[in-house]
Amino acid sequence: MMESEKTENGVLEHWTPEEVSKAFDNDEIILIDVRTPQEFSFERIGGALLAPMQAFQPGHMPGQSDKRIVFHCGSGVRSSKVAGMCLAHGMDRIAHMKGGFGAWKDAGLTYTGTDMSSGAPKDMKKEG
Template sequence: MKTETIGDAVLETWDAEDVAAAFARDEIYLVDVRTPQEYMFEHIEGALLMPMAFFCADKLPGQTEKQLVLYCGSGVRSDKMARKAIEAGVKRVAHLAGGFGAWKAAKKPFIGTNMGTGAPQRVG
């Protein structure tokens, strides 16, 4: 895990293993910042959706009980939105290094689209 201090806030960069383990223990809120279309095609099951185009940091879940972790496709948008959250007053936020691509490369389960039927299906 990489940590960066920004003023009095902390930005953490987690790998897919860290995110999967914390999510399985119900220790984090996982927020997808990709487009609704990307989310509908495939996403991490249980992740919340707050697209970058409509990102509203003051409406993010509180962090009194759980850590906030953002992800996108490659890690670029989630890093930007994590920094935006810090600008809005969030004191501790993390994002998934490599984004959803890294999640899939690590062979973590997700919800995908069955190309034959168009229906959602669990993958992995």
């Protein structure tokens, strides 16, 4: 069962990479990466949308009537800040991925990286 935290503005859910991966594979969520465009272009979760924290505006987010929104960043710090901004803007419930992209890779989940020899994107998985 996923963790949730009551904040002064609403409920912040902390999803594990496994929970995010399962819901994303089932097309139940919109996954939004709040890292920088540079980080995103180097490696990312395939199919995630990019909304960098430095330019983030909660009022421009889609509603959650069709699919839940889950934010992620590199470690979980920026995504929890962005989620907090959404709650402060009036959303009553929002989610982010605990541990961020680092935790996603540590869990052995597939991501899109860069083939260093050609510069082309390629599916990758952390060995280990």
